[in-house]
Amino acid sequence: MSARMPGSCTPHGAAARLLTVLAFVAVVASTRTGDWTRLAALALGLASAWAIARASLRAVLVRLALAQPFVVGLELLALFQPDGLRVAATLAGKSTLCILALAVLADRTRFTDLLAGLRALRVPALLVTALGLTERYLALLVGEARRASRAVTSRTFSRRRAGVRAASAAGAAAVFLRATARAERVALAMRARGLR
Amino acid sequence: MHVPDGFLDPTTAIACGVLAAAGVAAALRGARRTLPPERLPLLGTAAAFVFAAQMLNFPVAAGTSGHLLGATLVAILLGTPAATVVMTCVVVLQCLLFQDGGLTALGGNLLTMAVVAPSVGAAVHAPLARALGGSLPARVAAAVVAGFASTLAAAVLCAALLASSGTVAWSAALPAMAVVHALVGVGEGLATALVLAAVARRRPDLVAPTATEGAPGPAPVASLAALGLVVAAALVVFVAPLACGWPDGLEHVATSLGFERAAAPPPLAAPWGDYEIPVLGAGPVAAIAAGLLGAAAAFLVAWFVARRVVPVGVAQASAHAADAGRT
Numbered sequence: 001m002s003a004r005m006p007g008s009c010t011p012h013g014a015a016a017r018l019l020t021v022l023a024f025v026a027v028v029a030s031t032r033t034g035d036w037t038r039l040a041a042l043a044l045g046l047a048s049a050w051a052i053a054r055a056s057l058r059a060v061l062v063r064l065a066l067a068q069p070f071v072v073g074l075e076l077l078a079l080f081q082p083d084g085l086r087v088a089a090t091l092a093g094k095s096t097l098c099i100l101a102l103a104v105l106a107d108r109t110r111f112t113d114l115l116a117g118l119r120a121l122r123v124p125a126l127l128v129t130a131l132g133l134t135e136r137y138l139a140l141l142v143g144e145a146r147r148a149s150r151a152v153t154s155r156t157f158s159r160r161r162a163g164v165r166a167a168s169a170a171g172a173a174a175v176f177l178r179a180t181a182r183a184e185r186v187a188l189a190m191r192a193r194g195l196r
Numbered sequence: 197m198h199v200p201d202g203f204l205d206p207t208t209a210i211a212c213g214v215l216a217a218a219g220v221a222a223a224l225r226g227a228r229r230t231l232p233p234e235r236l237p238l239l240g241t242a243a244a245f246v247f248a249a250q251m252l253n254f255p256v257a258a259g260t261s262g263h264l265l266g267a268t269l270v271a272i273l274l275g276t277p278a279a280t281v282v283m284t285c286v287v288v289l290q291c292l293l294f295q296d297g298g299l300t301a302l303g304g305n306l307l308t309m310a311v312v313a314p315s316v317g318a319a320v321h322a323p324l325a326r327a328l329g330g331s332l333p334a335r336v337a338a339a340v341v342a343g344f345a346s347t348l349a350a351a352v353l354c355a356a357l358l359a360s361s362g363t364v365a366w367s368a369a370l371p372a373m374a375v376v377h378a379l380v381g382v383g384e385g386l387a388t389a390l391v392l393a394a395v396a397r398r399r400p401d402l403v404a405p406t407a408t409e410g411a412p413g414p415a416p417v418a419s420l421a422a423l424g425l426v427v428a429a430a431l432v433v434f435v436a437p438l439a440c441g442w443p444d445g446l447e448h449v450a451t452s453l454g455f456e457r458a459a460a461p462p463p464l465a466a467p468w469g470d471y472e473i474p475v476l477g478a479g480p481v482a483a484i485a486a487g488l489l490g491a492a493a494a495f496l497v498a499w500f501v502a503r504r505v506v507p508v509g510v511a512q513a514s515a516h517a518a519d520a521g522r523t
Contacts, residue, residue, distance in 0.1 A: 025299045029202040029209075067295040071200050091202060098201035099295045106293060114292065124224050126236070127281065133240020134285045135293070138247055145248035152252075165390060168252045172264060172387075173394030176273070179245040180402070183238035190237065 006108045014117025021105045028097045033090045055104045063103040071095045144175045197354050201298030205361040213303030219311035220284050226277025243285035264387045268317030268343040279314035304357045308350040317346035336389045337498040343385030344494035351377030378490030385494050
């Protein structure tokens with residue numbers, strides 16, 4: 001299925017979605033070890049929500065694959081204890097359900113709508129604005145960092161660690177200065193659009 | 197250090213949520229007071245910078261490499277309240293956009309990475325930099341120790357949260373987290389100092405000490421060593437009671453309150469169980485050893501950074517600026 005833009009929803013709709021996911025995740029997280037019926041029921045509920053929301057299978061599975069490695073590490077450690085298999089299997093089920101629920105929400109709700117939902121939930125305006133700016137400039141600055149890192153690998157002739165470190169530090173500093181300069185321009189633009 | 201959903205019990209999760217909300221609310225008020233309005237968008241772009249900086253590798257030693265976590269760096273550059281807001285944005289986006297760290301564990305993750313990490317970093321950096329003389333090399337060297345202390349403090353708190361949830365035994369969680377994050381902390385301290393020095397090279401005004409940090413003075417290397425010993429001793433005093441006193445205390449409280457759940461299966465899994473650190477042995481010894489070795493390494497790195505990495509031109513320029521400021 002190709003990537004589709006999710007439709008927009010009202011702030012209260014987004015807030016309701018956030019609260020629903022929070023409630024679902026809380027119920028999953030408090031499931032006891034080995035309570036397979038409850039996990040199966042929750043999985044069924046998630047599957048129907050997934051179908052109703054018509055979330056992209058591929059996008060959600062990619063998110064799951066990206067989020068799992070760290071959790072799998074913890075689950076492997078759980079194997080080394082009495083009854084480890086049951087414990088690890090429960091943990092795997094719980095974390096998978098929680099990640100899937102969040103991934104469905106992220107796939108079918110625009111980030112700007114999520115922000116409006118947070119505002120409707122009375123999250124302080126300064127924090128919501130900061131979150132919005134973070135998301136807005138995330139791709140830009142990550143792109144800068146990628147270019148800096150590519151420059152480091154292409155121009156670092158010696159493989160001495162100190163050289164790589166200094167170059168990485170210079171790259172990070174450059175990205176920080178870009179972030180500062182960008183913030184100044186954003187502040188000007190915000191004021192031009194009538195802030196305060 | 198991102199705790200996923202299902203690893204914190206409801207009591208811990210809710211308590212962390214309340215504490216984190218209070219901390220973030222205080223930080224928002226503080227940021228609005230300390231940052232001029234034209235710098236408020238920096239809260240958002242700096243958070244995007246933290247994401248971006250995590251793409252850059254810093255080789256540490258023996259083939260391992262780490263990346264910047266960022267809490268200490270942002271705390272030094274923007275101040276503690278702003279750093280808490282910035283790290284809050286980072287942690288919330290990691291949860292909502294990338295499913296990194298759980299939604300029910302959001303309070304706990306905010307508490308360790310957004311509230312405690314920047315606060316400890318700044319709390320160690322300001323007095324240490326002042327004690328070392330307040331010059332740029334001193335501030336850069338202090339950043340190594342601050343980054344180390346901040347990472348270790350967040351890791352110890354994270355282990356405490358997992359232990360108080362009954363997910364992992366404290367005697368297993370503390371050494372596991374302390375040993376790993378003593379290493380991560382040295383890398384974080386080094387990366388923080390290097391980026392700070394690189395920022396200073398281009399925009400010395402951004403790294404200039406704030407008015408509250410007092411006037412700069414001389415920074416002899418001997419005083420650095422003496423201060424290092426003092427802080428290392430403080431670390432031992434801090435870590436030792438945590439390592440030796442707490443588990444017994446917690447277990448005693450748990451048994452006397454009837455929490456030990458003799459017959460019932462534990463509601464939450466115990467991922468580490470009876471896990472032991474193979475080389476150092478389990479328990480407090482490993483934690484203390486890790487803390488000490490890490491602190492010693494952090495001070496070695498700090499000394500090296502102060503001597504070698506800070507560009508001489510910048511150091512002299514900042515000394516001249518300081519002289520100009522005093523006259």
